[in-house]
Amino acid sequence: MSDLLALAAELVDIPSVSRAEAALADRVEAELAGCPHLEVQRLGDTVLARTDLGRAQRVVLAGHLDTVPPSGPPGARVDGDVLRGLGAVDMKGGLAVLLDLATTVVDPTLDVTYVLYACEEVERAANALGQIARDRPELLVADVAVLGEPTGGAVEAGCQGTMRARLSVTGRRAHTARPWTGVNAVHRLAPVLAALERYEPRRVVLDACEYAEQLQAVAVDGGVAGNVVPDRASVTLNYRFAPDRDAPGARAALEALVAGAIDPARGDSLEVLDVAVGAPPALGHPVLGALVAATGRAPRAKVGWTDVATFWEIGVPATNFGPGDPLLAHTPDEHVWRGELEHARAVLGAVLGGLS
Amino acid sequence: MSDLLALAAELVDIPSVSRAEAALADRVEAELAGCPHLEVQRLGDTVLARTDLGRAQRVVLAGHLDTVPPSGPPGARVDGDVLRGLGAVDMKGGLAVLLDLATTVVDPTLDVTYVLYACEEVERAANALGQIARDRPELLVADVAVLGEPTGGAVEAGCQGTMRARLSVTGRRAHTARPWTGVNAVHRLAPVLAALERYEPRRVVLDACEYAEQLQAVAVDGGVAGNVVPDRASVTLNYRFAPDRDAPGARAALEALVAGAIDPARGDSLEVLDVAVGAPPALGHPVLGALVAATGRAPRAKVGWTDVATFWEIGVPATNFGPGDPLLAHTPDEHVWRGELEHARAVLGAVLGGLS
Numbered sequence: 017m018s019d020l021l022a023l024a025a026e027l028v029d030i031p032s033v034s035r036a037e038a039a040l041a042d043r044v045e046a047e048l049a050g051c052p053h054l055e056v057q058r059l060g061d062t063v064l065a066r067t068d069l070g071r072a073q074r075v076v077l078a079g080h081l082d083t084v085p086p087s088g089p090p091g092a093r094v095d096g097d098v099l100r101g102l103g104a105v106d107m108k109g110g111l112a113v114l115l116d117l118a119t120t121v122v123d124p125t126l127d128v129t130y131v132l133y134a135c136e137e138v139e140r141a142a143n144a145l146g147q148i149a150r151d152r153p154e155l156l157v158a159d160v161a162v163l164g165e166p167t168g169g170a171v172e173a174g175c176q177g178t179m180r181a182r183l184s185v186t187g188r189r190a191h192t193a194r195p196w197t198g199v200n201a202v203h204r205l206a207p208v209l210a211a212l213e214r215y216e217p218r219r220v221v222l223d224a225c226e227y228a229e230q231l232q233a234v235a236v237d238g239g240v241a242g243n244v245v246p247d248r249a250s251v252t253l254n255y256r257f258a259p260d261r262d263a264p265g266a267r268a269a270l271e272a273l274v275a276g277a278i279d280p281a282r283g284d285s286l287e288v289l290d291v292a293v294g295a296p297p298a299l300g301h302p303v304l305g306a307l308v309a310a311t312g313r314a315p316r317a318k319v320g321w322t323d324v325a326t327f328w329e330i331g332v333p334a335t336n337f338g339p340g341d342p343l344l345a346h347t348p349d350e351h352v353w354r355g356e357l358e359h360a361r362a363v364l365g366a367v368l369g370g371l372s
Numbered sequence: 373m374s375d376l377l378a379l380a381a382e383l384v385d386i387p388s389v390s391r392a393e394a395a396l397a398d399r400v401e402a403e404l405a406g407c408p409h410l411e412v413q414r415l416g417d418t419v420l421a422r423t424d425l426g427r428a429q430r431v432v433l434a435g436h437l438d439t440v441p442p443s444g445p446p447g448a449r450v451d452g453d454v455l456r457g458l459g460a461v462d463m464k465g466g467l468a469v470l471l472d473l474a475t476t477v478v479d480p481t482l483d484v485t486y487v488l489y490a491c492e493e494v495e496r497a498a499n500a501l502g503q504i505a506r507d508r509p510e511l512l513v514a515d516v517a518v519l520g521e522p523t524g525g526a527v528e529a530g531c532q533g534t535m536r537a538r539l540s541v542t543g544r545r546a547h548t549a550r551p552w553t554g555v556n557a558v559h560r561l562a563p564v565l566a567a568l569e570r571y572e573p574r575r576v577v578l579d580a581c582e583y584a585e586q587l588q589a590v591a592v593d594g595g596v597a598g599n600v601v602p603d604r605a606s607v608t609l610n611y612r613f614a615p616d617r618d619a620p621g622a623r624a625a626l627e628a629l630v631a632g633a634i635d636p637a638r639g640d641s642l643e644v645l646d647v648a649v650g651a652p653p654a655l656g657h658p659v660l661g662a663l664v665a666a667t668g669r670a671p672r673a674k675v676g677w678t679d680v681a682t683f684w685e686i687g688v689p690a691t692n693f694g695p696g697d698p699l700l701a702h703t704p705d706e707h708v709w710r711g712e713l714e715h716a717r718a719v720l721g722a723v724l725g726g727l728s
Contacts, residue, residue: 176549180598192588192610193532193676197699202589202607206569209562232548233558235595236605242536242590242645243610249592251558254548254599289598320549343553 018120020357021099024112028092028101034082035142037061037134041081044132047115053122054130057155061134062144064155065118067127074127075303076161076332077117077364078145078323079110080136088348097354105340109352110164113339113360117368125369126303129158136323140292145323153330160303161327162364166340166352169359171308172318173225173297173335175325179255179266180234180290183208183274186283190245201249202238207277208251209233215273220258223297225317227258231273252289256319259294266291295325298333303367307337310366337363374476376713377455380468384448384457390438391498393417393490397437400488403471409478410486413511417490418500420511421474423483430483431659432517432688433473433720434501434679435466436492444704453710461696465708466520469695469716473724481725482659485514492679496648501679505686516659517683518720522696522708525715527664528674529581529653529691531681535611535622536590536646539564539630542639546601557605558594563633564607565589571629576614579653581673583614587629608645612675615650622647648677651684653691659723660691666722667693693719 032040041061048056054065061081083103092101099109111132118130134144148155165172185205190198217228231253238249253274257266267288278284298304299315308315318324318336327334339356388396397417404412410421417437439459448457455465467488474486490500504511521528541561546554573584587609594605609630613622623644634640654660655671664671674680674692683690695716696708 178549178599191676192586192590193534193612194699195586195588200568200588202592203565203569205592206562206565209559209565212556213559213562230548230551232551232556232601233594234548234598234600234602236558236561236592237595238589239591239593239608242608243534244590245588246590252595252598256549320547343550 018116020112020116020361021094021097021354023116024104024109024352024357025092025094025099027108027111028099028103031090032081032083032103033085034135034138037081041134044081044115048118051119054118059148060144062148063132065130067124069127071125071127073303074129074158076129076131076156076158076327077114077164078131078133078161079107079114079164080133081111082134082137084137084346098351100351102350104352105166105350106345107165107338107340109340109357110166110338110360113357113364114164116361117364121365121368128368129156131156143323145326149326149330156327156330156332158332160301161324161332161334162307163322163324163334163336164338165322165336166338166342166345167336168341169339169356170311170313171315171335171337173223173299173315174259174295175318175320175322175336176227176229176259177257177261177266177294178292178321179257179270179288181253181255181270182250182287182289183253183278184248184250184285184287185278187245187247189240189247192243192245195245198245200245202246205236205249205251208274211274211277218258220260222260223299225297225315227317228319229258230256230319257294259296263291263293292321292325294321295328295334298335301333304333304335307335307363307367310363311337374472376468376472376717377450377453377710379472380460380465380708380713381448381450381455383464383467384455384459387446388437388439388459389441390491390494393437397490400437400471404474407475410474415504416500418504419488420485422485423480425480425483427481427483429659430485430514432485432487432512432514432683433470433520434487434489434517435463435470435520436489437467438490438493440493440702454707456707458706460708461522461706462701463521463694463696465696465713466522466694466716469713469720470520472717473720477721477724484724485512487512499679502682505682509686512683512686512688514688516657517680517688517690518663519678519680519690519692520694521678521692522694522698522701523692524697525695525712526667526669527671527691527693529579529655529671530615530651531674531676531678531692532583532585532615533613533617533622533650534648534677535613535626535644537609537611537626538606538643538645539609539634540604540606540641540643541634543601543603545596545603548599548601551601554601556601558602561592561605561607564630567630567633574614576616578616579655581653581671583673584675585614586612586675613650615652619647619649648681650677651681651690654689657689660689663691663693663719663723666719
């Protein structure tokens with residue numbers, strides 16, 4: 017086993033903001049290409065490496081190479097057993113664990129496909145894992161997958177879906193000195209916002225994990241001019257829905273939630289802007305069950321959307337497991353402890369067996 | 373008396389969108405310069421013409437030369453006794469009446485200053501009447517003023533003030549999958565919009581004219597990204613306040629109206645963007661009283677802000693009176709009837725006396 021904190025620091029020191037992952041992909045590819053037990057393939061700035069030992073089962077271990085843009089000073093700072101720097105948590109700590117496993121676990125009891133991919137932190141269309149799932153799904157064929165996103169060392173099972181929708185209400189323009197000749201669309205948002213304030217999350221328990229749905233306004237917009245009663249206004253909603261709902265089900269639920277506040281007969285509308293369905297926890301799968309057991313911690317639901325849904329879409333049960341506090345992701349205070357990296361390495365090593 | 377409908381049509385046929393009034397100012401200046409009883413002065417694209425007959429009192433008759441930008445086909449269309457076209461109501465019908473008075477009432481019983489000015493339909497800083505009031509107030513010295521804006525042939529007395537203010541509420545950013553770690557500023561607008569919906573106009577009676585105040589949201593804005601709980605949101609308000617309130621009084625009233633919905637301790641704020649105070653009806657002034665009597669109609673309050681406030685600010689009691697339905701102003705269906713022009717001409721002629 018390497019010095020995982022030093023390896024993670026080395027990865028943090030190679031900048032890899034989304035769409036600029038080449039240098040990090042080069043580094044990772046070079047390291048994996050030196051391993052005789054791995055077959056390495058590069059697709060753009062995504063690196064895949066697989067064992068082919070004829071095992072009865074295959075697991076994908078996946079993680080993204082890219083980070084969000086910097087919000088603090090560049091580079092890694094190691095202070096004792098703590099690593100700080102862009103990506104320390106999301107997810108170069110996890111990458112260090114995956115890289116160490118790939119290079120040191122030469123005789124696993126499961127065949128493994130490592131997928132270290134580009135463009136996870138940007139729009140879904142650019143996501144390299146999604147592109148491979150669509151264009152080269154044979155590369156991701158496996159019985160099960162583990163996504164190394166930071167989960168604080170516990171399994172965060174499945175993921176919730178996410179839908180963005182624009183709720184638009186109409187009005188009729190008028191001069192603000194004579195507003196009774198019109199209808200104020202912004203005022204008509206009052207019951208919409210009141211419904212959002214009153215909203216009580218639906219809670220669904222699957223495989224002992226509770227998925228709490230969420231509904232938030234993420235934008236509000238309206239207005240014509242400083243002396244005009246506005247004739248349109250809109251609220252953009254983000255609905256996080258449990259994995260027992262598909263896209264039509266989520267849309268129907270959202271429509272029901274705002275039904276009292278909009279009136280299609282007046283031209284009000286609810287337009288789905290984009291949707292990504294979630295993935296069930298699938299903890300009944302023996303490999304994922306073994307993963308949970310190895311963590312020594314109770315699994316919990318993943319409330320955000322992650323690429324476990326990308327795996328589920330192509331029929332591969334998947335879960336999130338990796339080092340680092342997920343609440344620190346995308347913050348200037350991102351940091352990870354040596355013990356977190358070593359715990360994740362030990363857990364995944366136990367699942368793969370064949371520890372070197 | 374000219375053919376007022378033909379004259380108004382001729383004026384409509386000379387385009388004069390705000391800041392492009394030169395051709396119309398040329399036309400008006402040429403006509404007035406041909407009148408021996410008038411002393412004519414041009415300031416930019418504003419034309420002033422005055423009698424100097426040593427009368428005991430002086431009245432300003434004022435109207436703006438500019439129109440809003442076109443929203444229909446260009447040019448005047450006369451169909452029998454109806455004139456259609458950009459500015460027919462606001463306010464080339466009124467300009468035709470003023471021009472006819474200026475050229476034909478050669479021996480009025482009151483001295484008259486005609487002020488035909490530029491840039492009324494744009495931001496107040498560009499308004500030529502306001503500039504003259506500030507820089508050359510001696511040119512507007514008078515006992516009383518009548519502004520020829522369309523009022524449907526009745527006196528619309530004084531005017532209400534107008535204040536625009538931005539109400540901003542704060543929140544705390546969070547991922548929309550974990551909204552409980554933040555505070556949604558857009559949701560916090562719910563009680564603000566509810567207060568606007570509940571708002572009951574304050575009504576004030578002055579000189580038998582009822583001023584009904586109004587409070588409208590004219591814009592709403594907020595949002596960070598599709599997956600972020602927004603940390604700020606704002607509503608821009610337009611408050612139309614009765615002429616018994618000054619600017620500090622209007623601000624205090626607005627603050628009281630939204631007091632329950634914002635919390636300064638959380639960083640919420642109410643920022644006044646601009647304010648223009650109104651003007652009282654001043655119908656006790658004998659000339660304005662005579663004007664009301666000559667209309668044969670009950671006066672009513674002007675609920676919008678007009679340049680009568682500009683006159684009031686320099687100590688000149690003023691009122692609105694002119695031909696055309698004010699509700700048609702700025703609409704593609706702007707039109708004025710011959711009878712409306714002739715009524716306005718007769719009323720103002722009676723006030724000036726000395727009909728030719």
